[in-house]
Amino acid sequence: MPELPEVELVRRSLEKEVEGAAIEAVAFSDFVKKGHATSRKTIVKQELDAFSRNVEGATISKVGRRGKYLYFIMEKTGGIFHMISHLGMSGAFFVTDSIDGITDSNYRKHWQVAFRLQDGRTLSYCDIRRFGEMLTIGRMADFPPFSRMAVEYTHPDSLPDFIDRVRAPANRKKAIKAVIMDSTVIPGVGNIYASEALFASGILPTRKAGNVSVKRLMALHKAIAEVFDLSIESGGSTISDYRGVSGEKGSMQDRFHIYQKKSCSSCGGPVKTKTIATRNTFYCTKCQR
Ligand SMILES: [Zn+2]
Known part of the structure; x- marks a missing residue:
């Protein structure tokens, strides 16, 4: 499952590739259409008609990231709105001349949402296991996961915020590992980076959050930031299904x-x-200790 560093790398590639591009039309795979016909809302978490109506004719003015979510700021006559995307377990974006141009056949077979851009290219969202999510919203605050999420680890308030939230009464008896994987404490820490950051800071993942001193929490926050930064520098980790926008793998x-x-x-x-x-630690x- 892609964690924060992998999502950030996707954001950086998309920023280069599609910022400023206008969407002419959107197409959905048979998987998505079938899911919607049986009211499962596969990937697109709103009516397909409404999604198409919103994105067609819109210009992608910025690609941002909050935790493990990507957001696209979209401009259209009449104002701006946001398209939210979560890569789920195995989602990936590709920018090619057409869907057929996606070189990895497994992803090509599992394209789910394809945006035809005005400049002739196609922005495809591919998802083999189909746990990804995509939807349009008006304001960012209209999306509940964003309104509850703690600030990003790079934000100056992240450290004090992290300490307060780890030590909140509701978290005191929970395992520290479970607490740092909660996006209301710090966004974007998944199973891999939780294990790595706890190891780097010498904290036992099973230790109750309330029994970790402030000094050690400071070391843990630093370890999370360092492991995120190192991973971004290394092109992310290619375990399971993460791929970059050009199909590249990280190290x-x-x-x-x-x-x-x-x-x-x-x-x-x-x-x-x-x-x-619920995850192997x-x-x-x-x-x-
Ligand atoms: Zn050892």
Whole structure:
């Protein structure tokens, strides 16, 4: 599943490729159309007619990111609106001359939403497992996940905010790993980077959040920021299905210290695994306490 660094890399590519481009028409795959016919709202979380009406004729004026969501600021005569996109487990965007131009056949077969741009190119959203989401909204605050989300890790208020929210009464008895994966505490931390950041800061993922000192929370926040920055620099991690806009793979997976490792990169001891917050967690009981 793409986490914050992978989504940020997609944003950066899209920014270069489609900012300023106008959408002429939108097409939906048979999967999406069938899902909507049986009221499952596959990928597009609003009526397809309404979605098309909104995006057709709109210009993409900016591509932004909040947590693991992308947002497109769209301009149209009569004002601006936003298109929100979540990549789910395996979503990817491609910008090519046509859908047939997507080189990875697995993604090409699973295109779901295709935007024909006025300049002749096609912006395709492909999703093999179809857990992704796309919808249009008026204001950003109209989208509940955004109104509850903590500030981005790069924001100056992120550290004090993070400490306050981790130590909130509702979180005190929860495992620290589950707490840092909550976007109302800090956005964008998924299973991989939670394991890596807890390892880097020497904190046991099973420890109750209320039992982690402020000093250690500061180290944890720093570790999250560092692992995000390093991953962005390394082109993200290509575990499961993440691909960049041109189909490229990242190399962050070669820099993991604990995630999916058999032995600890620091002491050489065996890496323990345990399910926390429904996901497999990797840690070392010698180096983390
Ligand atoms: Zn160790």
